[in-house]
Amino acid sequence: MGQGRALQEPDKSVRPASVTHREDALQDELPEIPDAPRLMTTGLNGKEHSVFTGVAIVHCSSTGDRLETKVLEFHEETKVKFSELSEELLWEYIHSGEPMDKAGGYGIQALGGMLVEHVSGDFLNVVGFPLNHFCKKLAQLYCPPPHEAARCVKHDSIPSVDTFKDLSDEEGSGQPGGDRQEAACNGTVETPPPFPTELLGLIEGFKGSKVLFTACKLKVFDVLKDGTILTAEDIASKIDTSVCGTERLLDACATLGLLERSERGYSNTELARLYLVSEGEHSLHGFITLCNEYTWELFTHLESAIREGTNQFHEVSGRRADNLFKCPIPLQDSSRSKEAQLQFMHAMHDLTKLSAHAVATAFDLSRFTSACHLGGCTGALAHALVQEYPHLKVTVFDLPEVLELAPSFQPAREQAAQIHFMPGDFFQDRLPEAELYVLSRIIHEWPEDKVHQLLGKISERCKPGGGLLVAEAILDEERRNSRGAWVQSLSTLLQTQGRQRSGEEYQRLLRAQGFHDVRVVRTGALLDAVLATR
Numbered sequence: 001m002g003q004g005r006a007l008q009e010p011d012k013s014v015r016p017a018s019v020t021h022r023e024d025a026l027q028d029e030l031p032e033i034p035d036a037p038r039l040m041t042t043g044l045n046g047k048e049h050s051v052f053t054g055v056a057i058v059h060c061s062s063t064g065d066r067l068e069t070k071v072l073e074f075h076e077e078t079k080v081k082f083s084e085l086s087e088e089l090l091w092e093y094i095h096s097g098e099p100m101d102k103a104g105g106y107g108i109q110a111l112g113g114m115l116v117e118h119v120s121g122d123f124l125n126v127v128g129f130p131l132n133h134f135c136k137k138l139a140q141l142y143c144p145p146p147h148e149a150a151r152c153v154k155h156d157s158i159p160s161v162d163t164f165k166d167l168s169d170e171e172g173s174g175q176p177g178g179d180r181q182e183a184a185c186n187g188t189v190e191t192p193p194p195f196p197t198e199l200l201g202l203i204e205g206f207k208g209s210k211v212l213f214t215a216c217k218l219k220v221f222d223v224l225k226d227g228t229i230l231t232a233e234d235i236a237s238k239i240d241t242s243v244c245g246t247e248r249l250l251d252a253c254a255t256l257g258l259l260e261r262s263e264r265g266y267s268n269t270e271l272a273r274l275y276l277v278s279e280g281e282h283s284l285h286g287f288i289t290l291c292n293e294y295t296w297e298l299f300t301h302l303e304s305a306i307r308e309g310t311n312q313f314h315e316v317s318g319r320r321a322d323n324l325f326k327c328p329i330p331l332q333d334s335s336r337s338k339e340a341q342l343q344f345m346h347a348m349h350d351l352t353k354l355s356a357h358a359v360a361t362a363f364d365l366s367r368f369t370s371a372c373h374l375g376g377c378t379g380a381l382a383h384a385l386v387q388e389y390p391h392l393k394v395t396v397f398d399l400p401e402v403l404e405l406a407p408s409f410q411p412a413r414e415q416a417a418q419i420h421f422m423p424g425d426f427f428q429d430r431l432p433e434a435e436l437y438v439l440s441r442i443i444h445e446w447p448e449d450k451v452h453q454l455l456g457k458i459s460e461r462c463k464p465g466g467g468l469l470v471a472e473a474i475l476d477e478e479r480r481n482s483r484g485a486w487v488q489s490l491s492t493l494l495q496t497q498g499r500q501r502s503g504e505e506y507q508r509l510l511r512a513q514g515f516h517d518v519r520v521v522r523t524g525a526l527l528d529a530v531l532a533t534r
C-alpha cells in the first residue's frame with residue numbers, strides 16, 4: 001500500500017503565510033522552512049513514520065527607522081507508530097477521509113487515533129501546527145507562564161505519547177520534575193493543585209490599598225494634576241520624600257493602574273485624574289483619608305467584633321464613648337475634634353456624591369415642593385435633589401457642630417438658594433416642616449429602639465400624602481446586597497449598633513409607622529432607595 005502516495009518533498013520556496021510584513025527586511029534572515037506540515041507515508045502498517053512541521057516565529061521591533069528582526073526557526077520531527085492493523089483496512093480508512101498529503105489527514109485527534117499505537121515527539125505536530133513548540137519559543141521571547149499554570153490533561157482519545165512536554169520547560173532541559181510531570185500526565189501521580197492566584201490577591205490585597213492611601217496622603221496625584229509629567233526625583237522633591245522610596249511607590253502605583261510611566265516620567269491615569277486628585281469634582285480623597293486613618297485601624301479589631309458580636313469603637317484610639325453616634329471618629333480635644341469632624345464630613349461628602357444622582361432619580365419626586373434631609377451633613381444629596389427638581393426647596397437638618405463646617409462644601413451654583421441649613425438634633429428637637437423627609441444612611445446606624453423613635457417622629461410630623469425617602473444599601477433575599485455587601489455588613493458591625501435590612505424589612509418597618517405604598521428601587525449604585533407615602 002501507499003505506493004501511489006509517494007513522499008512529497010517539501011517546497012522550499014514556500015514561507016509561512018504569517019511572515020508577510022516587511023518581507024524585504026526579513027529576506028536575508030528567514031531560514032528555509034519546509035512547506036506546511038506533511039505526513040510522509042510509504043506504508044503504514046506497524047511502522048514508524050515521521051511527521052515534519054516547520055514554523056518560523058519572527059520577532060520584529062523598531063528603533064527609530066530601523067526594523068530589528070529576530071528569527072526563530074525550527075523543524076520538528078515527530079514519529080508516529082501505526083497499529084498492527086491490516087494494511088487493507090488501514091488503506092480503506094485513509095481513503096475514506098482526507099488525502100494523506102498533510103499531517104493529521106487521518107485525524108489522529110479523532111477517530112484516526114485508533115490507527116496510531118504510539119507517538120514519539122510532539123503529539124500536536126501530528127495534528128498539524130506544532131503548538132507546543134510554538135508556545136515554548138514564544139515563552140523564550142516573552143514572559144513564560146508560571147510553572148504551575150501549565151496543566152496536563154489526559155484524554156482517552158489521544159494515543160500514548162512519550163514526550164508531552166510542559167510548555168514552560170526549555171527544550172530537552174531534563175529539569176527536575178520532568179519525570180514527575182510525565183507521570184502526572186499518565187495519571188500515576190497527583191497533579192499539583194491550581195496556583196491560588198485569587199487567594200494571593202486577597203492575602204496581599206491590603207498592600208495595594210496601603211499604596212493607594214500613602215500616595216494620596218503624600219499628594220502624589222495632586223502634584224501630577226492637569227496632565228503634569230514628572231520624574232521620580234521631581235516628585236520626591238515636591239512631596240519631600242526620599243528618591244528611592246518614592247520611586248518604589250510610583251512604580252507600585254503604575255502597576256496598580258493609578259499612574260502611567262513613560263520615558264519622560266510619571267503622570268496620572270484617567271482614574272487618578274478623576275478620583276484621586278484631592279480638589280477634583282469627583283474626588284474620593286476624603287473617603288480614602290478616612291479609610292487610611294480610621295477604618296484601617298477599626299478593621300484590625302475585626303476578630304474581636306466577630307467574637308463579641310459588637311462594635312469596636314472603644315478600641316479605636318481616643319474615641320469618646322458618649323459620641324458614639326454623632327461622629328464615628330476619634331475625638332480628644334476640641335481642635336482635634338474639628339479636624340476629625342471635617343475628615344468625616346469629607347468622607348461622607350465623597351461617598352454621597354457617588355450615589356446622589358441615582359437616589360435623586362430613583363423615583364419621580366416632582367410632586368413635592370419642600371423636602372427636609374435629616375442628618376443631611378454637607379448637603380451633597382440636597383444638591384442632587386435640587387438639580388433634578390428645580391422647584392424643590394430642601395432643608396438640610398444636622399447637628400450644629402456639623403453644619404458649622406458645611407459651608408466649605410457648597411458648590412458655587414445658583415441652586416444653592418434652594419438649599420437651607422438648619423441646626424438641630426433629630427431626637428431632641430422639633431423637625432422642620434416638609435412635604436418629603438429624607439433619611440440617607442441613617443437608619444442602619446441606630447439600634448432598633450432609636451430607629452422606631454426617629455421614624456415615629458417623622459410619621460407624626462409628615463402630613464397625609466407626604467413622603468419619606470430612605471437611601472440605604474439594601475440587602476437582597478439572600479441577605480446580600482449587590483455591591484460590597486460584606487463591606488457594608490462588617491463596617492456596620494464594627495462601628496454602629498445598627499444593622500442592614502432587606503427591602504421587605506424596610507417595607508414592614510415603614511408600614512408599622514403609618515406609611516403605605518412603600519416602594520423599593522435598587523439603583524445599582526452604593527445606595528438603593530425606598531419611597532413611602534404617609
Ligand SMILES: C[S@@+](CC[C@H](N)C(=O)[O-])C[C@H]1O[C@@H](n2cnc3c(N)ncnc32)[C@H](O)[C@@H]1O
Binds near residue numbers: 349375380425
Ligand atoms: C452617616 S452620616 C450620613 C450623612 C448623609 N445623610 C449622607 O448620606 O451622606 C450621618 C449623619 O447624621 C448626622 N446625625 C447624627 N446624629 C444626629 C442627630 N441626633 N440629629 C441630627 N443629625 C444627626 C451626623 O452628623 C451625620 O451627618
